[in-house]
Amino acid sequence: MSNFASFKSLSRALFLGFRRDRGALFFTILFPLLFLVIFGGVFGKQSTGKVEVVEIGAVPVLDQAVAHDASGDLRKTVKLSRNDDRAAALKKVGKGDADAAVEQSGGKIVVHYSGADQVKSGVVQAVVQQVANSANLAATGRPPTYTVDGQRVEDKSIKGINFFTPSLLGWALASAGMFGASQTLVLWRTKGLLRRLRLAPVPIPTVFGARVVVSLGIALFQLAVFLLVAQLPFFGLKLQNAWWMSIPLVICGVLTFLSLGMLVGAWAKTQETAQTVTQLIVLPMAFLGGSFFPLDYAPKWMQVLSYVFPLRYLNEGMLNVMARGLGPTSALPQMAILLGIAVVAGGIAARLFRWDAT
Amino acid sequence: MTNTISVHGLRKRYGDVQAVDGVSFEVAEGEFFGILGPNGAGKTTTLEIVEGLREADEGEVELLGLKPWPRNSRLLPRIGVQLQATSFFERLTAREQLRTFGSLYGVSARKADEMLETVGLTEKADERVEKLSGGQAQRLSIACALVHDPELVFLDEPTAALDPQARRNLWDVLRAINTEGRTIVLTTHYMDEAEVLCDRVAIMDRGQILRLGPPAALVRGLDAPTRVSVASGVLAAEDARRLPGVDEVTDDGVSLIVETRDPSSVVAALSAKDALDGVQIRGATLEDVFLELTGREYRA
């Protein structure tokens, strides 16, 4: 008999089982979408406010301007930070983590900005120009002939939706993958389906392969739904050049979360245990792995902690190709890490695997 | 002729419980073999070791000349198994369930649908497995065991959840399958089921086979009395005791029961006294065999 025929019919059976499970449908498809609508709708529209400017070394002109910023307009518009490592500062701009880097040597001020975000780079240039002009004027010792009232520019560059689409999807995938795998494994074991399948002439990898393929199919469907919804004018997601890298990224992520779910399912004796443990992993992971707010704004300890969560790597890779507009290769390290975790977790799960509940 | 199953000296222990304690038996090709015993006797454990689901602590098993442990994929297509607990893929209909199981054995959808008909579930074909009654689920589980025409069929308490009518229907199905030449091994705690279906029965208790043989021979080999009962009041108990061949007499107010090893003389004597009102003659059953072997009443 053909393993492929078994594989096909098992996949079909498992897919039907999923499609008829209203709870699973809700939590896998609708619930995350609801989050996208809320987060994307409420926070997505909000501009991120300040432009972030990195000073490379000392930039006295800017520092003085901020120090004498009586009206506070400048501080409302610009968030200054300093990085003496020129290459690192430029890299930050390139990645979109900062909007511009400014360096000053004597009377010359250089603004490094990224062309990816024209509005913000425009703001930065205008601000620096204005600061320089004021400084020039002050240097002449004459009162200004004209005064400029600084108006905050409504920037539309990094919309929240660029962040929320990939990162909420990451949470949805982690949740669906881990719950799906752990529940299935425990249920099959406690209900005796595993032992029944053990007596059928089908290789066990075929059975689990079918389960994985169904999960991957569902995950790609989730991705498609998220991307389509987020691109509606109301949310206004714009796909970046390398967005298609999200497909292999999602696949790697799902494999990781399935492995982790299998690990929990292989270890847990009852469904309740599996459910609780999975929840205890998924929720903190979603928060601390950067699914609900950008890690860039998180405190340092949180950023460090985030590295233990597999979801962090999925989110990071997704943000690289979907929000930061980086090239396709920018997601490769994250994919490699995800696959590595999948292999290790899958290996442990296989060692813990039991056919029988007792 | 080689035996389809040969089991030798099986032992299996769970913690303090010696679930199987030195079980040996052989089953010939085409035989209908029963393992009969009360709950906890070790029937399921024995069967699961034979099927290759559990590893024995000690002992040898061969099925169709092959060892079932560890998982033997050459053997699996040739055996069909219904486990004591029904287990299905979630949220499939009866038809989808059976087709899926069939496909694992390379069986066509049409063939699977025929099997649904064989176990009388055609009307429930589109019902989800979760909605089936206990008996229907049991029948579906049996269909899953039979769908690929196995040479050797293992059924663990197949009629446990069935009502009397469904039980009888299933007996017919099992007899028909056995008549086709398939070997069947079933466990049951129903004495009548074992008597009616099985060519040979192993009576099991506390992990051991107490006696093994054709049901009729087991009963005959037993020196157990026949019970002749008549309506209470047609004859005084003292008079009954004086009849020829009587061992013991009891009168519970409803029936007068005479135990005898010579029922024909007793019936003739009762007839002579015109005391045959409501007569019933009950020979020994496997229940008496069990009582004799264990000294305990048989309680399933």
Ligand SMILES: Nc1ncnc2c1ncn2[C@@H]1O[C@H](COP(=O)(O)OP(=O)(O)O)[C@@H](O)[C@H]1O
């Ligand atoms: N997996 C197990 N773990 C521990 N004890 C078990 C297990 N399976 C069966 N037993 C014990 O072994 C004995 C035989 O059980 P079983 O083979 O199921 O009997 P039966 O099928 O005749 O009812 C019982 O005392 C039962 O409690």
Ligand SMILES: [Mg+2]
């Ligand atoms: Mg049992």
